[in-house]
Amino acid sequence: MKIKTHILAPLMLTLFLAGCQGGTVNDLVPNGANTQLPAKLVQSMKTKGMTATSPIMFRIFKEENVLEVWKRKDNGRYDIVTSYQICKWSGKLGPKFIEGDRQAPEGYYAVRPAHMNPKSSYYLSFNTGFPNALDRALGRTGANLMVHGACSSSGCYSMTDGQVAQIYAFARDAFKGGQESIQLQAYPFRMTAANMARYKDDPNYAFWKNLKEGYDHFEITKVPPKVDVCEKKYVFNHTSDPNAPIAATSTCPPSDQPESLKMAYQSYQTNYESAFSSMVGKGKIQAPARSIQGLTEAKIIAEWSQRRARGERVTQEPPSLSPQDADAANKPQIMVRLASAVAADKAKEEREASKRSRMHTPAVAATPVPQQTPAPAPMTTAAIAAPEAAAPVAAPAPAKKAWWKIGGN
Incomplete structure (x- = not known):
């Protein structure tokens, strides 16, 4: 035809x-980009006064391994719809500093329609929007930091395929409803007084206190805060004038927050400070988790990542600094210890390979070579009288250096 x-x-x-x-x-x-939300979840949204296409917001908590989905109700305030257990996230608590440090980002990000990837190699994904204005102002680098499926992470937040299909559906439907960007709030932990007290001595504490301001604004209003950056820090609900942009590295302009918000925030902070003071020094508090020890450790891990990518022998896990190392004045000593650890791993691997090689090599019997014993020379009177003056015995030849140790390993 x-x-x-x-x-x-x-x-x-x-x-x-x-x-x-x-x-x-x-x-x-492809994949599950057209997955529809379960009927039970849709019914729950209707009960709370939400529509399928009403705006959403994401919250991520590293230590608790949780991604929350919040959605706007018909009264304008947001309520939680559901939450998902994060399958895997990369790095430690703390922000992402540089490309290759394997850190999942922390901060306030905007997910836009262009960030959605239905053809992801990790089933489905969307870009977090890193780096944002604050990251760029602080010189932080990195790219392609996603929320995706496949439960495999190297700087991302990874979910199971079933989870990411639903999360993707929430974002897809919100964009269909006209939402231009979805706020993604990524935190190291729930920013309660108890948790802040646990981490008060952490090198990332100042940054986390800044994150907590936005966390508190949302807790008070249940509306995603307006996020700007000035003086290389986040400011929240600072100005309502869209024609008055704030420069990330410039002095913050005077705030014009509504008086009601200022009073509510001050009351919230008064209660928080009281709770925080009661927690400091209190026994039986959960020990803090490991966190990245600033830019120094980020650079060390990034170097490890580069060497690993080149196929060089490196330690199985990324190097890690203790707080004592991070505070040490002589940083080159840290690098020497890390290099020594890599060299030790390499030497051990080569010794084991040599041992396996010898075990699989058949032994060859050596043919004995007959040796003639020379006739003894006649002894002189001087030799008898002074045996120490006789011809010296040749020193044995030095043993050959094992091949796996050649080259300074």
């Missing part, structure tokens, strides 16, 4: 555009 080209061409063009631009031809969208 002959197909008319004037009919086929428009159809092929439609399919091509849909595939390249994320059109409405559902059959061309």
Whole structure:
């Protein structure tokens, strides 16, 4: 049967555009990008006064391994819809500093429609939006930091495929409803008085206190805060004038927060300070988790990542600094210890390889070579009288250095 080209061409063009631009031809969208939310979850949203396409917000807590989905109700305030256990996140508590440090970011990010990736190698994904204005002002680097499936992470927040399909659906439907960007709040832990007291001596504490300001604004209002950056820090609900941009490295302009918000925030802080003081020095508090010890450790891990990517022998796990190392004045000594650890691992591996090689090499019996014993020379009177003056015995030849130790290892 002959197909008319004037009919086929428009159809092929439609399919091509849909595939390249994320059109409405559902059959061309791979993986679970068209997954619908469970009926039970949809009914729960309706009960709370939410629609399928109403705006959403994400909150991530590293230490608790939780990703929360919040959605706007018909009264304008947000309520939690559901939460998911994070399958795996990379690095330690603390922000991302530089490319290769394996840190999952912390801070306030904007997820936009262009960040959605239905063709991800990790089932489905969306970009967190790192680096944001604060990251750039602080010189922090990195790219392609995602929330994705496949439960595998190197600087990302990884979910199971089933989880990310639902999370993706929440974002997809919100964008369909007209939401231009989704706020993603990433925290090291729930910013309670007890947790802040646990981490009061951590090198990241000042940064976390800044994050807590936005956390508190949301706890008070149940509305995602307006986030700006000035003086290389976050400021929240600082100005309501969209025509008055705030420069990330410039002096913060005067705040014009509503008086009601100022009073509510001050009351909240008064209660918090009282709770925080009661927790400091209190026994039986959960020990803090490991955190990245600043830019020094980030650089060491980034170097480890680069060497690993080049195929060089490195330790199985990324190097890690203790607080004592991070505070040490002589940083080169830290690098020497890390290099020694790598060298020790390499030497051990080569010794084991040599041992395995010898075990699998058949022994060859040596043929004995007959030796003639020379006739003894006649002894002189001088030799008898002074045996120490006789010809010296040749020193044995030095043992050969094992091959696996050659080269300074």
